[in-house]
Amino acid sequence: MPDDVHAEAIPEGGPAGAVRRHRVVVVGSGFGGLETVQRLAGAPVDITLVDQRNHHIFQPLLYQVATASLATSEIAWPIRSLMRGRPEVTTLLATVTGVDMAARQVLLDGEARLPYDTLVLATGVRHAYFGHPEWEPFAPGLKTLEDATRIRRRILLAFEQAERETDRRRQDALLTFIVVGAGPTGVELAGTIADMARDTLPPDFRNIDTHRARVVLIEAGPRVLAGYPEDLSAYAQRSLERLGVEVELGRAVSACTAEGVVYGDRRLEARTIIWAAGVRASPAAEWLGAPADRAGRIQVLPDLTVPGHPEIFAIGDTVTIAGPDGKPVPGIAPAAKQEGRHVAGTIKARLGGAAGPSAAFRYRHQGSLAQIGKKLAVIDFGWIKLRGALAWWIWGIAHIYFLIGVRARLSVAINWLWIHIRNQRSARLITQGRGAEGLPETSGSSGSAGAPPAL
Amino acid sequence: MPDDVHAEAIPEGGPAGAVRRHRVVVVGSGFGGLETVQRLAGAPVDITLVDQRNHHIFQPLLYQVATASLATSEIAWPIRSLMRGRPEVTTLLATVTGVDMAARQVLLDGEARLPYDTLVLATGVRHAYFGHPEWEPFAPGLKTLEDATRIRRRILLAFEQAERETDRRRQDALLTFIVVGAGPTGVELAGTIADMARDTLPPDFRNIDTHRARVVLIEAGPRVLAGYPEDLSAYAQRSLERLGVEVELGRAVSACTAEGVVYGDRRLEARTIIWAAGVRASPAAEWLGAPADRAGRIQVLPDLTVPGHPEIFAIGDTVTIAGPDGKPVPGIAPAAKQEGRHVAGTIKARLGGAAGPSAAFRYRHQGSLAQIGKKLAVIDFGWIKLRGALAWWIWGIAHIYFLIGVRARLSVAINWLWIHIRNQRSARLITQGRGAEGLPETSGSSGSAGAPPAL
Numbered sequence: 042m043p044d045d046v047h048a049e050a051i052p053e054g055g056p057a058g059a060v061r062r063h064r065v066v067v068v069g070s071g072f073g074g075l076e077t078v079q080r081l082a083g084a085p086v087d088i089t090l091v092d093q094r095n096h097h098i099f100q101p102l103l104y105q106v107a108t109a110s111l112a113t114s115e116i117a118w119p120i121r122s123l124m125r126g127r128p129e130v131t132t133l134l135a136t137v138t139g140v141d142m143a144a145r146q147v148l149l150d151g152e153a154r155l156p157y158d159t160l161v162l163a164t165g166v167r168h169a170y171f172g173h174p175e176w177e178p179f180a181p182g183l184k185t186l187e188d189a190t191r192i193r194r195r196i197l198l199a200f201e202q203a204e205r206e207t208d209r210r211r212q213d214a215l216l217t218f219i220v221v222g223a224g225p226t227g228v229e230l231a232g233t234i235a236d237m238a239r240d241t242l243p244p245d246f247r248n249i250d251t252h253r254a255r256v257v258l259i260e261a262g263p264r265v266l267a268g269y270p271e272d273l274s275a276y277a278q279r280s281l282e283r284l285g286v287e288v289e290l291g292r293a294v295s296a297c298t299a300e301g302v303v304y305g306d307r308r309l310e311a312r313t314i315i316w317a318a319g320v321r322a323s324p325a326a327e328w329l330g331a332p333a334d335r336a337g338r339i340q341v342l343p344d345l346t347v348p349g350h351p352e353i354f355a356i357g358d359t360v361t362i363a364g365p366d367g368k369p370v371p372g373i374a375p376a377a378k379q380e381g382r383h384v385a386g387t388i389k390a391r392l393g394g395a396a397g398p399s400a401a402f403r404y405r406h407q408g409s410l411a412q413i414g415k416k417l418a419v420i421d422f423g424w425i426k427l428r429g430a431l432a433w434w435i436w437g438i439a440h441i442y443f444l445i446g447v448r449a450r451l452s453v454a455i456n457w458l459w460i461h462i463r464n465q466r467s468a469r470l471i472t473q474g475r476g477a478e479g480l481p482e483t484s485g486s487s488g489s490a491g492a493p494p495a496l
Numbered sequence: 497m498p499d500d501v502h503a504e505a506i507p508e509g510g511p512a513g514a515v516r517r518h519r520v521v522v523v524g525s526g527f528g529g530l531e532t533v534q535r536l537a538g539a540p541v542d543i544t545l546v547d548q549r550n551h552h553i554f555q556p557l558l559y560q561v562a563t564a565s566l567a568t569s570e571i572a573w574p575i576r577s578l579m580r581g582r583p584e585v586t587t588l589l590a591t592v593t594g595v596d597m598a599a600r601q602v603l604l605d606g607e608a609r610l611p612y613d614t615l616v617l618a619t620g621v622r623h624a625y626f627g628h629p630e631w632e633p634f635a636p637g638l639k640t641l642e643d644a645t646r647i648r649r650r651i652l653l654a655f656e657q658a659e660r661e662t663d664r665r666r667q668d669a670l671l672t673f674i675v676v677g678a679g680p681t682g683v684e685l686a687g688t689i690a691d692m693a694r695d696t697l698p699p700d701f702r703n704i705d706t707h708r709a710r711v712v713l714i715e716a717g718p719r720v721l722a723g724y725p726e727d728l729s730a731y732a733q734r735s736l737e738r739l740g741v742e743v744e745l746g747r748a749v750s751a752c753t754a755e756g757v758v759y760g761d762r763r764l765e766a767r768t769i770i771w772a773a774g775v776r777a778s779p780a781a782e783w784l785g786a787p788a789d790r791a792g793r794i795q796v797l798p799d800l801t802v803p804g805h806p807e808i809f810a811i812g813d814t815v816t817i818a819g820p821d822g823k824p825v826p827g828i829a830p831a832a833k834q835e836g837r838h839v840a841g842t843i844k845a846r847l848g849g850a851a852g853p854s855a856a857f858r859y860r861h862q863g864s865l866a867q868i869g870k871k872l873a874v875i876d877f878g879w880i881k882l883r884g885a886l887a888w889w890i891w892g893i894a895h896i897y898f899l900i901g902v903r904a905r906l907s908v909a910i911n912w913l914w915i916h917i918r919n920q921r922s923a924r925l926i927t928q929g930r931g932a933e934g935l936p937e938t939s940g941s942s943g944s945a946g947a948p949p950a951l
Contacts, residue, residue, distance in 0.1 A: 095926040096926070114923040114925060115567070121697075187927055201550065245576035247587075470551050470572050470574065
């Protein structure tokens with residue numbers, strides 16, 4: 042973009058000529074940011090919603106895009122179209138590079154300035170490598186649609202290359218899939234890859250038996266799904282093992298390379314490694330000079346404001362705050378949504394003339410759900426724990442319910458039906474150019490995009 | 497991939513230990529290649545289907561992916577899964593780099609060799625720039641899924657950038673969309689972009705009125721849809737103009753740059769240019785040293801074999817052959833499928849002991865269909881010409897019918913329903929990294945992938 046798109050370019054919200062209203066800037070359109078905007082409906086505010094992507098993602102199902110079960114457009118919605126009924130909301134596709142707290146302006150792309158009266162930071166996290174950023178090319182993480190299509194491409198290409206490989210050891214490495222980190226995402230990825238190798242792919246290959254694929258789930262801690270009750274963890278591990286996943290506990294990964302991983306005293310050759318272990322918050326704390334924990338999460342006050350700045354809220358994965366049980370509020374969608382709702386309520390109360398300190402946020406844990414594999418899930422509602430097929434049905438219905446709009450719900454339901462009835466995963470498409478991912482081990486032979494003509 | 501994946505890696509088809517059967521190698525899994533394989537079902541042959549992509553694309557609807565109406569997985573199917581019921585078919589993800597006709601081997605990725613008894617080349621075309629390959633970065637064409645998501649990204653980003661632009665002239669350039677070439681693809685793209693600007697996008701933007709968007713269709717020839725009867729061409733042009741498309745006939749484009757195009761004596765500033773004009777065949781003719789026309793299409797014999805090589809067939813867009821009316825067979829899906837069927841029949845006849853020359857291919861034109869915009873289409877069946885809403889319904893039903901599988905049909909039908917009832921285009925996702933496309937004019941601000949953390 043030209044370099045002279047400047048402050049004036051940034052609308053201050055509202056139709057021209059309207060009375061100047063309280064300006065709320067929300068950065069990030071994940072669950073927290075979107076909920077804040079939605080709960081501000083009807084309030085006398087002009088809202089600008091800034092994101093560096095043009096779409097909201099339903100994160101809990103992102104692993105299903107990575108494993109070719111769902112299409113990208115089934116779990117992502119253009120932010121603009123979500124806001125079409127809200128003329129007071131302006132959507133901006135831009136990258137926030139800082140906050141000028143004295144001037145009350147958000148810096149966009151290092152140049153433009155967007156003024157605010159109230160700022161809500163809901164900027165999320167990115168996967169992190171415990172100080173080893175050099176592992177990223179070998180062990181991509183899963184946070185964005187691009188991450189998901191990249192991982193999908195690697196998994197599918199590994200099978201394609203194995204089909205053509207004659208060297209047995211190299212074929213074994215191609216058919217070994219390592220998932221690092223056994224939280225919900227790691228468990229769901231490992232279980233789904235095992236499902237795919239066992240149910241979906243076998244009839245499609247001629248030279249390899251995809252049952253031979255090894256899926257190895259490596260976790261530094263003592264059990265999978267550490268946030269769940271111990272008996273559900275044990276059940277999840279047994280279920281994964283029954284699906285053929287090798288669960289390796291109590292050993293931390295100490296190296297990721299193009300050849301594989303080293304964990305504890307072991308070395309495992311693999312061409313596909315997926316990172317589901319550490320995360321690091323967005324640089325929001327740095328923009329503000331705010332106190333943060335080791336993962337970069339802002340230590341907000343009980344009312345979710347940044348210390349010393351009652352006009353700046355921070356919510357979701359970008360903050361750390363204690364829940365009623367004293368433990369940190371988990372980094373999950375319902376928590377971010379509750380926080381967004383709380384912030385919207387506080388803003389409305391202040392505009393309504395409420396004086397004194399804002400109400401403290403109180404987290405209510407509604408439950409934890411994780412899919413392990415086809416027709417297997419664990420659910421912890423606190424008052425009841427479920428596992429197995431019934432848990433899987435509840436998991437599926439809950440996830441379809443939380444998708445946005447009838448079209449996506451129908452479409453996801455149809456796709457899941459097809460996976461279960463026909464063992465077909467429709468989104469098994471290898472796309473994206475090689476250049477786009479800097480995949481060091483990618484074959485020259487298997488390129489799809491990038492190389493233009495030929496076929 | 498390691499450099500020592502070699503000839504032995506290439507399966508010769510069929511289970512180990514089986515009697516050696518006639519080996520058919522089909523290169524390309526478009527309509528022609530796929531039809532050949534499908535029509536060879538039951539024949540005593542081992543088939544290897546080679547493609548440099550892992551999916552078959554339903555080309556006639558690719559422009560709907562480019563215009564955010566459909567998702568990639570709705571018009572693309574993994575080739576492997578299409579072949580799952582055919583144990584005698586081996587699928588290879590590889591790029592053909594040549595043919596050793598003496599040894600009867602196809603060269604893969606410059607190294608591996610794949611032997612054949614009969615070879616079928618169905619390698620298609622790529623867009624071409626009349627000797628100006630330097631135009632490609634500014635005016636991408638539409639042949640692959642990656643092309644489609646790239647064009648989608650450019651169109652959506654142009655609106656996003658226009659929303660933030662204050663300089664009126666620059667905003668005009670961002671809101672100008674040029675389509676070069678008024679064949680069916682050009683007409684369909686121009687009409688759909690106009691539809692999108694008029695119906696889908698207006699409620700989503702705050703600072704720009706998307707009705708202001710100019711869609712300019714430039715054609716060097718005297719009319720749009722030159723392959724259709726003149727009255728349908730005239731109707732199509734009137735319909736496009738009613739949708740707001742500016743149709744510019746009789747002027748050839750002489751320059752494409754980041755600033756716009758020059759055509760005839762005119763210059764038009766635009767930030768989005770789409771190329772739907774020329775095509776050039778894949779290098780199949782060069783592999784064979786076969787006679788070819790100026791677009792690189794092989795001049796095959798009437799039985800679709802390559803002169804001097806009765807064991808090599810070539811079909812689809814990669815060849816040129818005269819139809820019964822003396823005019824060249826058009827480069828459309830039904831023609832490629834008829835040729836594929838003819839080749840499969842010839843191979844089966846030869847295996848059945850038929851002596852003498854093979855039967856000549858005879859093209860039967862079943863009709864031409866093109867969508868102009870929402871609820872507008874033209875159809876020429878020869879014996880009847882249709883236009884308007886009825887033609888559009890037939891167009892829609894025919895296209896859904898020719899999709900593969902119930903899931904894709906359901907899914908496309910649902911999406912079309914949503915576009916028509918709700919004016920929603922669900923696939924409005926800006927994905928792919930900047931690096932992946934080398935888009936010179938892309939803003940630093942609006943990047944999605946590529947730039948990792950931040951939001």
